[in-house]
Amino acid sequence: MNPSSLAVRCQNVIKVYDTGGQKVTALNGVNLDIAMGELMMLVGPSGCGKTTLISVIAGILDQDSGYCEVFGEDLLNMSNQRKLAFRARNIGFVFQAFNLLPALSAAENVSVPLIINGMKRSDAERKAITVLEQVGLGERVTALSSELSGGQQQRVAIARALVHSPKLIVCDEPTSSLDHETGRNVMTLLKEVALHKDRALVIVTHDARIFEFADRIAEMDDGHIVEVKENYSAVRKIEHG
Ligand SMILES: Nc1ncnc2c1ncn2[C@@H]1O[C@H](COP(=O)(O)OP(=O)(O)O)[C@@H](O)[C@H]1O
Ligand SMILES: [Mg+2]
Known part of the structure; x- marks a missing residue:
């Protein structure tokens, strides 16, 4: 792959958690390239x-060794201040546990990244x-996030x-709390975003119903990428008729 068209490059990334000796x-030599304009799913x-x-890819956690580059930037060796600014501008992260601020409304929660970037x-x-309207929550913009259902908080x-x-x-299980139709609507929206040629999406999922949205699917096991499948939905159609 031409390096200038790469959104993410991981080379031999190693991460060891050390809790009480x-x-x-957790990562035992990960190699993975993600192209601009690509929706990559990560399963395992x-x-x-x-x-x-x-x-590690999103710069939330430092690896112990190996190289990880995002849009040509090595986040590990950036100053904290530059890294925070880079993340605020360039990275969106959907946490598995959502991590919303419970005392803020839906609209206030969604405003946070814009305010951090200096918008009034x-x-x-x-x-x-x-954007809340796009994810089907136009009616709930003033609700406190603590008043919303799990599926609404996920959106x-x-x-x-x-x-x-x-x-x-970067999304960690973004459809886990959503019914089939809402999950597909969210994936359609995410896929539209990925179609921009200078952007990329990485989606961790167990949800086979959304595999068809992936450009490629990386299978992980035991801290490694074991296989990257190209054009998964096409491959699946051939395999299953
Ligand atoms: N903060 C942490 N401290 C110690 N061990 C952790 C921590 N986070 C994850 N692990 C361990 O690292 C391994 C990989 O975890 P994780 O990345 O959460 O896997 P997955 O998301 O695929 O379920 C697991 O063995 C998990 O128990
Ligand atoms: Mg996980």
Whole structure:
């Protein structure tokens, strides 16, 4: 792959958690390239390192060794201040546990990335409401996030990851709390975003119903990428007629 068309490049990424003297190797030499304009899904058994890998890619967690580059930038060797600014501008993250601020409304939660990037509060809330409408939550913009159902909170988290038009969107199980139709609507929205040629999406999922949205699917096991399948939905159609 031409390096200038790469959104993410991971080379031999290793991460060992050390809790109370017990070491767990979560990433054991990950190699993965993600192209601009690509929607890459990441699948694999619980505990294989998926959340750890996307946390390293998004600059939330530092790897112990190996190289990880996002849009040509090595986040590990950036100053904290530059890294925070880079993340705020370029990365949207949907956490598995949503991580919304419970005392803020849906619209206020979604405004946060815009305000961090310097937008005026009133403009930020107006923009937040348009994205909440896109995820089907136009009726709930003033509700506190603690008053929302799990599926609604998940959509607020997705809106918050999209609102500032980041170049890289990273999602941990973004459809786990959604019914089939809402899940497909959210994936259609995410896929539209990925179609921009200078952006990319990485989506961790167990949800076979959404595999067809992937450009490629990386299978992980035991801290490694074991296989990357190209054009998965096409391959599946051939396999299953
Ligand atoms: N903060 C942490 N401290 C210690 N061990 C952790 C921590 N986070 C994850 N692990 C361990 O690292 C391994 C990979 O975890 P994780 O990346 O969460 O996997 P997945 O998302 O695929 O379920 C697991 O063995 C898990 O128990
Ligand atoms: Mg996980």
